[in-house]
Amino acid sequence: MLRRLMPGLVGVAPMLQSVGDSQRTEPPMHDIRAIRENPQAFDEALRRRGLDALSAELIALDDARKTATSAAQANQERRNALAKEIGGAKKAKDEARAAELMEEVARLKEEGPALEAAQTEAGKVLDDRLAAIPNRPNPEVPEGADEHGNVEHRAFSGSRTKLATGRQHFELGEAFGLMDFEAASRMSGARFVVLKGQLARLERALGQFMLDLHTGEHGYTEVAPPILVRDEAMFGTAQLPKFRDDQFRAGEEHWLIPTAEVPLTNLVRESILSEDELPLRFTALTPCFRAEAGSAGRDTRGMLRQHQFNKVELVSITTPDQSANEHERMLGSAEAILKKLDLTYRVMTLCTGDMGFASQKTYDIEVWMPGQETFREISSCSVCGDFQARRMNARYRPKEGKGAQFVHTLNGSGVAVGRALIAVMENYQNPDGSVTIPSVLKPYMGGIEKIEGLKS
Missing domain, CATH: 3.30.930.10 (Bira Bifunctional Protein; Domain 2)
Incomplete structure (x- = not known):
């Protein structure tokens, strides 16, 4: 493969590591909601491009992202609720109950990073997959292989x-x-x-x-x-x-x-x-x-x-x-x-x-x-x-x-x-x-x- 470089330039870099990661603020390049609403139209557009149907795979990845997001959110919501319960227990001078609740908070905090990492990874997998899919052709574009x-x-x-x-x-x-x-x-x-x-x-x-x-x-x-x-x-x-x-x-x-x-x-x-x-x-x-x-x-x-x-x-x-x-x-x-x-x-x-x-x-x-x-x-x-x-x-x-x-x-x-x-x-x-x-x-x-x- 031809790889001649201009003087003073380094070689072509590896694939972007940042694309699709948790720091990217851009929305997905294909609207996953639209894919969910009409998967047949999305797959037909890809077929015209000579590609296999992908809607089922993308919807499954989106489901995994939603599941991971829900788990991370549930963890945070439970911690917020426990904080109020701990305050109430301490106010009632129920030290045993407060200690029990604090143990649960500690466990949830320990689980939190893994849940957040899973959420980030699920979002990245979906976004990276979407980033690799070409644009859908307009209906009037003639169909052909080359x-x-x-x-x-x-x-x-x-x-x-x-x-x-x-x-x-x-x-x-x-x-x-x-x-x-x-x-x-x-x-x-x-x-x-x-x-x-x-x-x-x-x-x-x-x-x-x-x-x-x-x-x-x-x-x-x-x-x-x-x-x-x-x-x-x-x-x-x-x-x-x-x-x-x-x-x-x-x-x-x-x-x-x-x-x-x-x-x-x-x-x-x-x-x-x-x-x-x-x-x-x-x-x-x-x-x-x-x-x-x-x-x-x-x-x-x-x-x-x-x-x-x-x-x-x-x-x-x-x-x-x-x-x-x-x-x-x-x-x-x-x-x-x-x-x-x-x-x-x-x-x-x-x-x-x-x-x-x-x-x-x-x-x-x-x-x-x-x-x-x-x-x-x-x-x-x-x-x-x-x-x-x-x-x-x-x-x-x-x-x-x-x-x-x-x-x-x-x-x-x-x-x-x-x-x-x-x-x-x-x-x-x-x-x-x-x-x-x-x-x-x-x-x-x-x-x-x-x-x-x-x-x-």
Whole structure:
């Protein structure tokens, strides 16, 4: 299994020991009460995910938790009652009765820690089991086992002539002398790259263009978040504990973010918002870090699958009744990037077997890559319902009705900058080997028309 680490970082840490323990304040990520009320619906949702029925097991674990809780509470209630009886016996100067009652209190105190430990352990077992169960898919999500079950939602063909084939991005970049994998490997190992000169500027231009469009036209607020986060933040967005092997650990207390979804979504953790504040829309351009532990042997050439890459992320926090519309809006925002770059792409609705762990429904945008003669993912836009909000304890107060409710969270790539760079290089390549700069990027490139000057 691939485990190359950035210089100065320690290995991927063991599974979180704190997740699910007695110190965690977040509610369960699945509502056990809802599972009890309709176990058949829960099991059917898991079946669509390709999983076995779990409601009976979860209800049994909840019964065990309730039994342990009742035993601990009964112990404490009896001790409280005995304290009053002891006071009455002493007041009546019945020393024998007081001594007898005090002996019972001592016995109950001795039993108390074991009962409390059993209560804590029963709660932890249930919470850990719930934490390992993926989100339930929306009913309209197509059923399927893997990517072959995905369904095309819509497609877009740019105004430029679509290249059927061409040189791959790394062939172009190395011919320019501006894409150096060997130097990166000497410093950091496999799955890193050094970009130079006009390619480095083109990558920067793409990121700035995306941010300007999302903030200026799509209503997102730009955020410059930390790229180091603690266990709780990674648990909140469901990178932990299930996907710990795909993450980079930095020191004893932090993780490098795999996507800005983590800090942007966690901006509302342990908060109660007013409905008037929603929706919240955030965007950020950050480095992202992924161990790619499960992708050994895949896309080893070029920049498609890197340990470190830049990405513009979109995150929305909204009410349950608006989350479906917000999902379509977010997808449109991501598509706008590719339309303005005049790139050919298609939108795929992911099937139940290909969706992410935290997602209820996901659209993938796949851009045409003539160098590979295929479409490749460049953005993934997901609605998560209240799945992440429960893990973060993020709520809002409705204008009408009593009590706080969980918000709905959404996230999407707006878009992956490195893959956009690849798409531009391959789709805008010319017969002489040069790469034309898309018109929307020229202001960010100082008016440069082309990247040329290929090595012989």
